[in-house]
Amino acid sequence: MFDVAVIGGGVVGAMVLRELSRYKLNICLLEAEDDVCMGQSKANSGIVHAGFDAAEGTNKARFNVLGNRMMKAVCKELGVKYKNNGSLVVAFNAEQVETLKALKRRGEANGVEGLEILGKEELLALEPNVSDNAVGALFARTGGIVCPYNLTIAAIGNAMDNGADLKRNFKVVKVEKINAHYKVFSENGECVETRLVINSAGINSGEISKLAGDNYAVHARRGEYILLDKTAGNLTNATLFFTPTKMGKGILVSPTVDGNLILGPTAEEIVGNDTDTTAEGLAAITDKASEMIKNVPFGETITSFSGVRAYNDKHDFIIEESKNNKGFIELIGIESPGLTAAPAIGKYVVEELVAKRLKLEEKTDFNPYRKPDYFFGELSSEEKNEIIKRDGSYGKIVCRCEKITEGEIISAIRENPKAASLDAVKRRTRAGMGRCQGGFCQPYIVEILARELGKELTEITKCGAGSEILEGKTK
Numbered sequence: 001m002f003d004v005a006v007i008g009g010g011v012v013g014a015m016v017l018r019e020l021s022r023y024k025l026n027i028c029l030l031e032a033e034d035d036v037c038m039g040q041s042k043a044n045s046g047i048v049h050a051g052f053d054a055a056e057g058t059n060k061a062r063f064n065v066l067g068n069r070m071m072k073a074v075c076k077e078l079g080v081k082y083k084n085n086g087s088l089v090v091a092f093n094a095e096q097v098e099t100l101k102a103l104k105r106r107g108e109a110n111g112v113e114g115l116e117i118l119g120k121e122e123l124l125a126l127e128p129n130v131s132d133n134a135v136g137a138l139f140a141r142t143g144g145i146v147c148p149y150n151l152t153i154a155a156i157g158n159a160m161d162n163g164a165d166l167k168r169n170f171k172v173v174k175v176e177k178i179n180a181h182y183k184v185f186s187e188n189g190e191c192v193e194t195r196l197v198i199n200s201a202g203i204n205s206g207e208i209s210k211l212a213g214d215n216y217a218v219h220a221r222r223g224e225y226i227l228l229d230k231t232a233g234n235l236t237n238a239t240l241f242f243t244p245t246k247m248g249k250g251i252l253v254s255p256t257v258d259g260n261l262i263l264g265p266t267a268e269e270i271v272g273n274d275t276d277t278t279a280e281g282l283a284a285i286t287d288k289a290s291e292m293i294k295n296v297p298f299g300e301t302i303t304s305f306s307g308v309r310a311y312n313d314k315h316d317f318i319i320e321e322s323k324n325n326k327g328f329i330e331l332i333g334i335e336s337p338g339l340t341a342a343p344a345i346g347k348y349v350v351e352e353l354v355a356k357r358l359k360l361e362e363k364t365d366f367n368p369y370r371k372p373d374y375f376f377g378e379l380s381s382e383e384k385n386e387i388i389k390r391d392g393s394y395g396k397i398v399c400r401c402e403k404i405t406e407g408e409i410i411s412a413i414r415e416n417p418k419a420a421s422l423d424a425v426k427r428r429t430r431a432g433m434g435r436c437q438g439g440f441c442q443p444y445i446v447e448i449l450a451r452e453l454g455k456e457l458t459e460i461t462k463c464g465a466g467s468e469i470l471e472g473k474t475k
Contacts, residue, residue: 002192012342016331023362034420051340081147084142087241091135091136169464169465203308224264226289226301229302232260235297253292253296394407398444410448422442458471
């Protein structure tokens, strides 16, 4: 019997699980896919928002600002890259400047510190590549960037290191209330019994809520992105936003913590979870990015992708216990700025909602720290050589573009949550994320996975069952 079962291995579920692991509880995470971080948490902008967008008094505003203040310390504990690069909302006419002033007032009401309206000269001094048509900007000093999938994986790994259980390929299809606890069933017939359930299933959270007798409408909005090589990563220092509209924050131009340049997202209402990219969507990104920045080197594009984000009719985070079933906690419509808000949401859910149903006793041996996955690349030559003397696998470069070693890939396969596919290795190590997008390193990673997992080469997948890389030998 578990004390708490968290449904959904995205960043919010990850942060809830990590907070739960601080206490003497038997906890688990139920993930429908072959790996964690397979939904909207893996395909977003990675922006740590300052908190001026959401209306005053909303959950979005509250948890955005709190999460922003927590993010630097959380990333340090989890060994995740974080950069306080600031953000700029750029105006291109006098009407938009008035919108910036309204955003500044809203942000200050929300508790955001360090907001400032910049004129054209001040803006160009900070960002010389911004379009000459820009007339000013709102500067948010507390804005930042983070790797969303590294943050999610690290939080879940840290929770597992502190005793949490992870059940993959557990697609929840049925929930039964049995006296004072729940039975949660997967489509494969597996059953988990637990005292509390936390629904953090992202785009599927509406369907999960129905299993508990609730009826939250959850809708889908697809956002497409273009990612440029690291040669374009210094085109801007801050994250650049257009002045927002009713459809959202719009296309952004931002560096990533790994040195690339990301452009997007679009905003398209869809049904389901379609993550295809479209010619129309990518063309819209190139057009808007060219309006923001001079001479964008689109020839340096290395990939494009899309993510689907969930939202509800209230356009605010729903964080509450089910009205129909005590001990069933609903986290619905956690759209942007959900990544930023996640640490604060995790803390609130445990300390305010779980604590009403379970007695919480802190562990004396809880360890909040996790070794960075990127540690080897940041060592000096002398330090690298010392590690190679102890473990020769760190002396073999597998991914030439990102300079990822065999030792790092082996570590990703062995540490929590263990990588078991090509994409899982990629998210943990960046092997395959460089300019050639895995063209060189993929066969070597397949061999390493097969060897480490004790599987045949034909059993290794890109991203779970049905995506096998090889069918058989040709000679």
